[in-house]
Every structure is written in C-alpha cells, then in structure tokens.
Amino acid sequence: MTDQPKFLLGLGETLTSPSQYRSGPNDGQPPYTVEAQRDYLRAQLDAQATVFEELPPEACPGGNVVSMMTLHPSFYSRSNFPDELLREAQLRFIGSMPKFVKPRLGRGHDYPGGAASTVLFLAGTKKSFTHLAHRISELQSDDPLARDIIKIETIEAQTREERVQSDLSKKESNLEVVVHFDPLQDHVWEDAFNDFAQACGLKLSSKVYQSRGLLFISARGTAAAAKRVADFSFVRAIRPMPVLRPVDAPKVLRTAKPSPRIVLPPEGPLDPDCKVAVFDGGLPEDHPFSQWATRIEPTAKDGIGAATPEGLGHGVAVTSALLFGHMAPGLQSRPYCHVDHYRCVGADTDAAMYSAMLYVDKILNASAYEFVSLSIGPDEITGHDKVSAWTTMLDDHFHQSSVLGTIAVGNDGDQPPPLNRVLVPGDCVNAIAVGASDSAGEGWKRAPYSSVGPGRSPGLVKPDLLHFGGIAGDEFSVLMPGGALAGLTGTSLSAPSVMRVAAGVRAHFGRTFTPLAVRALMIHSAERGEHPREEVGWGLAASEVGDIAICPENSVRILYQGVIAPSKVSRVAIPIPAGGIDGKLSIRATFCYLSETDPHAPGDYTRAGLGITFRPHSGKFPARPKDAPAGWKPHPDFPKSDSFFEGVGRKTEQAMRIDALKWDTVRDATVRKMGSSLKDPVFDVHYMARQPGYKNAPSNMPHLRYALVVTVTAPKHPSIYEEVLQSFTSLKPMLPITELPIQVGGS
Known part of the structure; x- marks a missing residue:
C-alpha cells in the first residue's frame, strides 16, 4: 500500500481565542532632575536661537524653523513621546530618526557607543521656541511640563551641515x-x-x-x-541621486561537446490566472516565452528611453528564472504562472532614476497584482537612519494591496563594509528580500557576491531568504532567444527563483493560501543551518512546492490565517496530541504580517508590532513575587511564560526592538523541549499599534491580518501527524487542486 503525503494542516485559526493583556514593568526612575535640566536645556535653546536668527527670512516660511530634539535612551518608546511639551510650545512633530546616544547619566552613559534612542524633528515658529526657553527657565518640579523636560538629552537647530550628509559634486x-x-x-x-x-x-x-x-x-x-x-527649514536631506544598479546580459555557455537541446513544454502555465508582474530590462520581440510571458513597453511619456541590449538580456534571464528556474538541457517543467514583464530600464534611466520608480508606481496603482518581482533598483545601500523613495513606494503598494513581492538584494557582498550591505529597495519590510547561495544542496552557503545585512530596524533581518544564484564555474542557466543556454550569476536570478516557488504554491493550492500565507510558508520552510543571520536571513528557500506543503518526517505543520484587533490579545493554541509526546521535540514558529509604514520616522517605520508570549504548560505558574500581598495567588489564565522568540522576559525597549524584533513584520524561531514539559501550550499574541508623533496607540488602526506557521517535530513520535488530526478535529489537510510532482515511497 502506498503512503499518502501528509499535507500541512489548515484552519489553525480555529484554535485561537481572545485573551487579556498584561503589562510589564516600566523603565524605572528618570536620570535627570528638573533642576539639572533647567540650566542645561536653556543654554542649548539660546544657542539654537542664535542659529535661527542667522537664517534668511525666505528660508523660514511663515517664520517656521526646525529643531532636532534627542530623547534620553530611557525614554525610547511610544508611551514616552513628549506630547505635553509640543502642546505647550505649539510645536509640530514632522519626523524622527534613530540615533545612538551616550547620555550624561542613566541608561547608555557607560556604553562605549551609547544606547539606541531617537531624534525628533520639531517644527514651529521662532517665537514658539523662545516661549519654550522662558518656560523651562522658570520650571518647577510639580509643573506638568516637567515630565517631558526630563526626557530630553539635547535640543539643537537642524542646520545645512546636518541636511547635506554626503559629498556632492562641485559640478552640476x-x-x-x-x-x-x-x-x-x-x-x-x-x-x-x-x-x-x-x-x-x-x-x-x-x-x-x-x-x-x-x-x-x-x-x-x-x-x-x-x-x-x-x-x-523643511529640507530633510539633500544627497546624490543614486544610479541604476549595473545590469549584465548573460553569456552563452560554450562546451567542448554540443549540448542536448532545450525542449519547452507544449502547455501554457499551470495556473493561467496567476500572474506575476516583473519590472526589469524588458523582453525582445523574439523572446522565447510567448506562451507564458507578455512583453510590455513603457510609453515615451514615461521617460525610460529606448531599450538597451544589456537591459534586454537581463530581462530575458530574469523571466527565464521565474518561469523555469535553473535550467538543464532536455524537457522543461511546465511554468506555474504567467509573467507580465514591464520594461522600466532604458537608455535614459541612469539620468533619471525617478522615471523608473514612477513607472513602477503607475503600473501598481493601475493594476491588481498579488505577486511582484524586482531584480533592479538604485545602486544605494540600506541606511539605518533613512528610507528611500523606492522602499516607501513599494512598501505602500505591498501593504495596501496585500502583495507578495520578491526583491534582489544586490551583488556587492564581496565589497568592504558598509558597501557590502543590502541595496535599496531590499530593505522593504513588506517584501521578501532575496540573496544568493552558492548551491541548493548540502554544504550550501552564501554566494560571495550576495549582499549582506543587517537591514534597518524595523526590518533588521535582511536578506530574508537565499536561493541559488550561480557562482563562477557553476553559473545559473537561463534560456536565450534562439534556444541557447546562457550562464549568469547574481541575486537578480535568485529573487525570481523564489517567486517561481511561491507561484507554484498558488498554482497547486489556489486561493486557499493568501499571498501573506505563502510568504510565511516560504520563510518557515527555509533551511537555516549554522550560518550567520546577517548573511542568510531566515535561511535557504525551498526549491520545490512539496518541501513547503508536505510535513517533514515525524512532524506536523499547521497554518493559521488569523486576524487581531488593535491592542487586543489572541491566544493561539499549539496542537499537541491529547496523550502528550514521547521524548524530545522541536517547535518552529513563523509569524508574518503586513504593516503600514512611516518613512519620515525610520526608527518607528512600522505601525504594527507583535508582543508574543509563549506559555508551554497550562499547569505551571510563576513563583510568588517577593512583594506580593497576603493571600496572593497566581492568575489561572496566565501560566508561566518561557523563552521562544528572542527577548522574552524583562527587557529594555532597545532589546525588544533589536533582539526580539518587536516591530518587524517577520518573527521566526525554534525551541527544543522535552515532550513532558508541554501541556496545552499557547502563544499569547498582542497586537501593538503606533503612529509617530503620538503618545497613545491610534484608535483608527485596522485589524491586523497575520499568517502563522507552526511545525512540531518529534523524532520518537512517528504518529504525531495522525494524533494531532484526531485531537484537533477542526484542522484539515490542505489538499492541492492539481497533483504535486513528488515521489511517494513506502509499501
């Protein structure tokens, strides 16, 4: 008898229920007294006023100027925003940026590089800042304004030196x-x-x-x-316009012996309704993908210019990778999807990178694609204190339209730091940023040229995934016009290859999986190994749909597609057989969601975050606190928590943002336990919402849609899959609508 594949289980959201929110401890006592701040800040405000007076009137519209207020690291959180100060002085928050601060006292003062904090950009009239200076000079400790004054580390004018941060050409x-x-x-x-x-x-x-x-x-x-x-006053930055990343045409592979010919499948895409928008160098009229790809040219008004040979060659390679993956001679597998290839690279692109960006923006505004792949972008590294126009444009579209995007991170990984970092728009938080591996087999590692992380925070883990992109001597093979194979290396090929597998999930399972669920499954099924996270992100992406949709041996995999209301907590059950689990086990969990973003506040870029608490055993509770009152008993709804994602426990805001990825749109971790240590394990998932410039959580935030994938692996419990199905009858296997090309063994 042939064993049937054990497809992952769906409807995990039926195992969720509402829970209560429990707040943690605050950050403790402020580092400064009001008396110490009065003279210190008054001197800074006087120096700032001198700078403001030297500005020409025409540079200060309506008498407005902009100040940079740096908060002490102890007050690096939304709830510590100095809103009383802004109201009192009639100042307007217009943006922020992250900064490491070495304060005079308190958290970070004894750290060599200081501690993470934030700089607020505040706009107001010169009179407003003069009024603030007078108020501070006479401030008493019982004044409501005092609570905000003690939060300030420095205050200074934003000057031309701060705004022009790069060397600019003396020539035009x-x-x-x-x-x-x-x-x-x-x-x-x-x-x-x-x-x-x-x-x-x-x-x-x-x-x-x-x-x-x-x-x-x-x-x-x-x-x-x-x-x-x-x-x-209102200029944030002036910098050189980045140029387009270099695009290379593939080189035809030559061998001593004639290679067997490439045979293309006679059928169209497996799912003709699944369309992927590709933005790249274009396709020539004689491209070999007529059954599976549409060539779309920009208009003269789009400012892209005429097609270039290098761009067309690059576009053919990218399209080939998305349709067929790394090709070998012989009959090719049927493509999963249709490709709409938009040419946004041309003879005029370098002179006006905005033309390419605005063309992509125009197409995404006028279309309803669920899958988008980009292997082009500016030759500009990710910066921790800025967000590019490319990044914010794509993050907006991917969030608003629930798009799954794959973006190549660039090929500068062999450059010295920081030039080896991920390139824009690979810092998008609502997309999968893809690097390249040197192989897809055992012993794989990052290809030397593949750009490395970290990304910005939020968005620290970049690249998200790796996929084979070819190396010298083992190039990635693509199909060129005329039927010849050509070889190329680069993340430009690994990014569409990841999209190919994602499209395969959609083609085989239909709309049962949302693009967000596909993203979570792609990340969850990746192989991490022992590689540094800044090199490989969450790991090497799966190359076959079966590796994603079929449970590994001695495992059960569950997909949750849930919704949480702002400021609410959802209790998510982790399915364990009713009779428990024998021996050791591992639990891997991956959360993914899409978030609205704020480019004017890169340190607070995402508006949605998750606080995730793991409670492994429903019968074990926290120990009695030393200061507990008489008659104290543990709350029966809140069993003892344990570590899962980084940063669990009493942590500073800095640690929660950086170590625990508190505001990142992807969370992935694995824990190992004894089966006996688990009883009714759950995640308590708290949806945290924020909006830059506001102390309180916004009341108008939409419900957060998330995808969660959990895999429980128990080597000594081979029947775990069947037992979970018996114990949790609401879970159902996610069966493909078309047969997966897999080999099923056993008898």
Missing part, C-alpha cells in the same frame, strides 16, 4: 531633495520653496514622489547650490 549633477511635507499643512509654502531653490541655483524637477510626511524631489545642481537650499 543629479540630486535627490527630501523635504518634510504634510500636504494638508505645508502646501502654503510649496511655491515659496520652489522660488527659493531657483534663486539658489538648484533646478527642481517635476518628477516627485509623495509619501507620508516626506516629499522626494529629483533635482539638478552644484554642491554650492545644494548647500544654500539646505538652509530651508
């Missing part, structure tokens, strides 16, 4: 100008800024991208002109 060059901009409030000075820039000699383009809190503008000018424009 392409620049990117980033401006603090709220269209509801700041439109009153938009024309004044254009006039000011023109008077300074900087030419602002009509190519702009508006995101929450920031306006990205393409410009052209000299370093001298840029520095003059940097005096304008």
